[in-house]
Amino acid sequence: MTDTHPVLELRNVNKSFGPIDVLHDISLKVKAGEVLCLLGDNGAGKSTLIKTLAGVHKPTTGEIWMDGGRVSFDRPKDAADRGIATVHQFGGTFPLMTIGRSFFVGVEPTKGWGPFKIFDRKKANAVAVKAVQSFGITRIDDGDRLIGGLSGGERQSLAIARAVHFGARVLILDEPTAALGVKQASHVLRIVLEAKKRGIAVIFITHQVTHAMAVGDHFAVLIRGALAANFMRGEKSREEITDLMAGGEALADLDAYMESHDGHAPDLVS
Amino acid sequence: MNSLSFGSLARRPEAGSIVSLLLVVAFFVIFGGVQIDRFLGAASWVNLAANLGIVALPVGLLMIAGELDISIGAMIPAGSMSVAIVSGYYGLPIELGIAVALGLGVIVGLINGLLTIKTSVPSLIITLGSLVAMQGLVLAGSVLLTGSAGVALKAPEWAKFLFGHFFGGSYQVLILWWLALTAIYVFFIHFSRFGNWIFAMGGDKDSARNAGIPTDRMTILLFVLSSTSASFVGMCGAILFNSAQVSGGMNYIFNTIVSVVVGGVLLTGGFGSIVGIFFGAITFAVVTQGIYFTDIDRNWSSLIIGVMLLLAVLMNNSFRQFALNYAPRKKK
C-alpha cells in the first residue's frame, strides 16, 4: 500500500454515558486491507466502540482520524458518507423487502423523468445479485426474493456485498458469525477475506477464537472498556488469545490482586 | 420469469383481500339469494367503499410505516363542520371553507407527526389524544360559534360538482376521487422510490434513517396525508348533504383499520400494498352494504366482519411466511 496513513485511527478515545464510563483511553489504528479483530467479554464495550466509529455515539473525549485527517461524526450518515459501513448481527434489517429493493434502500435507481421517475426494479435486482455473486454466493440469483427468506449467512453476505458496492472503505461487522452454523460462518469468513483482498479495512467483532484466527491480521482485546492487548497476527499464540478472550477478566483480576498483595499470586484453591 | 403465475400472485400482499372479497360475494350469492347483477350495480357499497377507501389508503401507509392514526375519527366531523361553519353559518366563500377544512387536517397531521417523531410515545396513544382533543374542539367550537351541533351549508354549483354531487343516479363523485387517488398512490408506493422508503421505515426505522431516508419528514407527511384525507372526506360529505353534524366519524376508526388489515397490511408494519387496501375497503363495504341485498338479517354483518378480520390476521401471517419462504425452484 502506498497509503501510509491508517484508514481509521482512534486517539485516546473515552466514552461515558452519564456517570458510566464505558471506554477508557482507546487508541487503535486500522489500515486498508487489514482485518482488525475486536475481542472481549460481554459488556467490555465492543459495540460501544464501533458505534462511536459509526457515528452513533460521539466520543466524550478523544479524536477520530481518517486518512491522516481529523474527522468528527455527528450522525451515522456522516460516518457512512466517509465510507464507514456497519453490518449488524442479522444482516438484512428489512426482512419483508426484496433483495433488489433493500439493496438500494435510500439510493434507489430510477428511470423516467421529472415527477414520473420510477424505481428501476430490473436494474436494482441485477446489480444486487451481481454484487453478491461476485463474493462467491452464487445461490442468490433472483433479486425478487425477500430478505427474510435467506439464510443467516446469505443475509450477512448480502449486507457486506451491499456495503462494498456502495464504496465502503471501513467495514464494521458486529458479531456477524454469532448466530450462524459452521458452514454458514465459513461463508461469511470467506467474504471477509474477499473484502480484505479488495483493500477494505475490516473491523470484526467475535467471541469465537477460531473465527478471529481465521481472518485476523491484527487483534485488539477490550477488558472493561480498556485496551488490554493490541498485537499483530503471529505475535501471540492461539492459547494466549483464547486466554485473553475467555480469561481476560480473570487475568485483570489477577493483576489487581497481585498489585495489592506485593506481587504475590493468590493461593490456588481447587 | 413468469410473474403472473398463481404462485407469485398468492405471495402478494393483496392476495388475501381479493380472496376474501370473492368469498364474501360467493357467500351472499349462494346463501343470501343475491341477484349478482343488481348487486354489482348498486351504488350503496361503492359509495361506502369510496369514503372509507380515501381514508384507509393513507392510514394503511402509516401502518406499513409502523405507525397508526386513529384521530381520523375526529377529523371527519372536523372537516365537515369547518366548511359548514365557515361557508354555511358565516356565509363566507366556499374556497375559504375548503381551505379551513383541509388546513385543519394539515395542522392536526403536523401535530401528530411532530409528536410522534419527537417523543417515543406510540402513535396510537398520541393520536388517541388528538382524537379526543379534536372531538372536544369541534363540539365546543361549533356550539360556541353557532349555538348548535349541526349546521347547514349551501355550496355553489362548481363546488358541488367537484366534491359533492351524485352521478349516474346515486353514485357520489367521491368515487372518482377515490379511484384517482388510488392510482396516484399505486404510482408513488409501488413504482416510485418513495414507496421503498415507507416499506424500509416499517421494516426498521433506524436502519432506514441510517440509509439516508428522511424518516422524520416521511412520518410527518404520512400523518398529514391521513388527517387531511379524513377532513377531505368530511368536507365532501357536508357539501354533498348540505349540512354537517359534530357526531359521526368514530366508526371510521375501526372500519379503516379493518379494511387495511383485510387488505393484507401487516400489523407489525413493513408489508402491504395499495391494491390490497383498495380491495380491503371494497370487501368491508360489500359486507356491510351488500347484506341488505340478501335474505340474511343485516345484524349478522358484524359477525362476518369480525370473522373476516380474524381470518385476515391469520392469513396475513401465513402469506408473510409464504412470501418469506419463497425461493424460485428451477423446474425446467
Ligand SMILES: Nc1ncnc2c1ncn2[C@@H]1O[C@H](COP(=O)(O)OP(=O)(O)OP(=O)(O)O)[C@@H](O)[C@H]1O
Ligand atoms: N447507551 C448506553 N447507556 C448506558 N450504558 C451503556 C450504553 N450502551 C452501552 N452501555 C454499557 O456499556 C457497557 C459496554 O456495552 P457494549 O454493548 O459496548 O458491550 P459489548 O462488548 O458489545 O458486549 P457484547 O459482547 O455482549 O455485545 C455495558 O456495561 C453497557 O451496559
Ligand SMILES: [Mg+2]
Ligand atoms: Mg455487542
